[in-house]
Amino acid sequence: MNDYNTSADHVALIVKKLLDWYMQVFHAYVAGNVAIKPPYILLDWLQNSSTTSSDQQNFYDDMIVRVEDIIRLANEFIDTPKINAEESNAILEKLNKSIAVLCDHLIQANLDNDGDQEDLIIRSGLNAQSQLIKDFEIELERRARHGSSFVLGLVTLKSTDESEVKGRSTQDFFSTAAAIKKCMRVFDDAYVLTDNEFAVMLKETDSDGGIRFYKRLDQTLDTTSSKLLFCASEPVPGDQIEHLLKHMRLEVQKLENDDPSSVIHKEVSPLELFMQENKDA
Numbered sequence: 031m032n033d034y035n036t037s038a039d040h041v042a043l044i045v046k047k048l049l050d051w052y053m054q055v056f057h058a059y060v061a062g063n064v065a066i067k068p069p070y071i072l073l074d075w076l077q078n079s080s081t082t083s084s085d086q087q088n089f090y091d092d093m094i095v096r097v098e099d100i101i102r103l104a105n106e107f108i109d110t111p112k113i114n115a116e117e118s119n120a121i122l123e124k125l126n127k128s129i130a131v132l133c134d135h136l137i138q139a140n141l142d143n144d145g146d147q148e149d150l151i152i153r154s155g156l157n158a159q160s161q162l163i164k165d166f167e168i169e170l171e172r173r174a175r176h177g178s179s180f181v182l183g184l185v186t187l188k189s190t191d192e193s194e195v196k197g198r199s200t201q202d203f204f205s206t207a208a209a210i211k212k213c214m215r216v217f218d219d220a221y222v223l224t225d226n227e228f229a230v231m232l233k234e235t236d237s238d239g240g241i242r243f244y245k246r247l248d249q250t251l252d253t254t255s256s257k258l259l260f261c262a263s264e265p266v267p268g269d270q271i272e273h274l275l276k277h278m279r280l281e282v283q284k285l286e287n288d289d290p291s292s293v294i295h296k297e298v299s300p301l302e303l304f305m306q307e308n309k310d311a
Contacts, residue, residue: 044072045133052129055104059112066108068101093135100128134201151222154207162221162229166271169231174267181240182271183230184278185210185247186259200225206258209250213243229275237262259285 051069058066076094103125110118151158157165169180187202203225210220210228219231232240240262248258261278 044075045136048072048129048133055108055125058108059110059118066104069097072097093132096128096132096135100125100132103128154204154222155211156207156228157219157221159221159223159229161219162223162231163271165219165231166265169233170265170267170269173265178234179236179264181230181232181235181237181243182263182265182274182278183232183240183243184261184263184275184282185228185230185244186282187226188257188259206251209247213246213250223275237264240264261285 048069051066055066073094076090076097103121107118107121107125110121112118166182169178172178173180185206187206206228207220207222210230214220214230214232217233221229221231223229230243232243235243241260244258244260244262247260251258259282261281263274263278265274
């Protein structure tokens with residue numbers, strides 16, 4: 031947990047006060063006032079926060095710069111002659127964009143602050159890994175009795191940045207969770223495994239159907255900063271979920287430096303798995 035105050039209630043209060051101040055800026059512009067008081071609650075919070083973490087201090091410093099820039103733009107907007115509509119609109123557009131980015135950062139800080147595994151599951155609206163284990167056994171039994179194939183899919187987020195990035199941003203996590211729910215059918219299920227990994231249970235389909243699901247998901251998320259990696263597997267009776275996920279993660283790792291972003295998992299023997307895991311040893 032971060033030790034700066036970014037609880038949901040506190041962030042909501044700051045955003046409300048920021049919007050109240052934003053409305054005052056418009057009133058000042060209409061009335062022709064020369065200045066407007068800055069959003070003190072936000073500045074006080076940023077300037078008086080104490081932290082021992084360099085990352086958290088960078089967060090504060092960055093936010094202070096953003097707030098100061100917003101105040102500068104607000105005063106420029108107020109001072110712009112109303113007759114010069116083009117210049118006023120240009121400044122207002124910059125102001126609006128800056129405020130939107132600031133609000134995103136405030137909300138992001140709140141989400142990151144509460145981003146433990148249980149909280150991620152609750153916020154995402156997806157199932158926990160413990161439920162995946164139960165559902166997997168049910169689907170295997172159904173396949174054994176009725177021959178109904180299903181797909182276990184592994185969805186992993188990979189940063190498009192060339193440098194190594196540990197973990198995914200909370201924003202990408204929730205965007206992906208929302209997209210997965212959108213792309214699933216009503217009888218499919220999805221699960222949170224880690225902060226950058228999801229599983230999907232696609233029923234009454236085969237591996238090709240799993241790839242079609244991935245393509246829908248990839249198209250839905252084509253504007254995000256992360257690239258999806260996907261592995262589809264068609265489990266058969268006798269498969270164990272832990273063993274299968276281990277294999278699938280190895281398949282996904284192979285995609286890291288390749289152009290393809292999806293793969294159909296093929297069962298390999300324990301000896302082949304051992305050799306893959308120890309090829310660099």
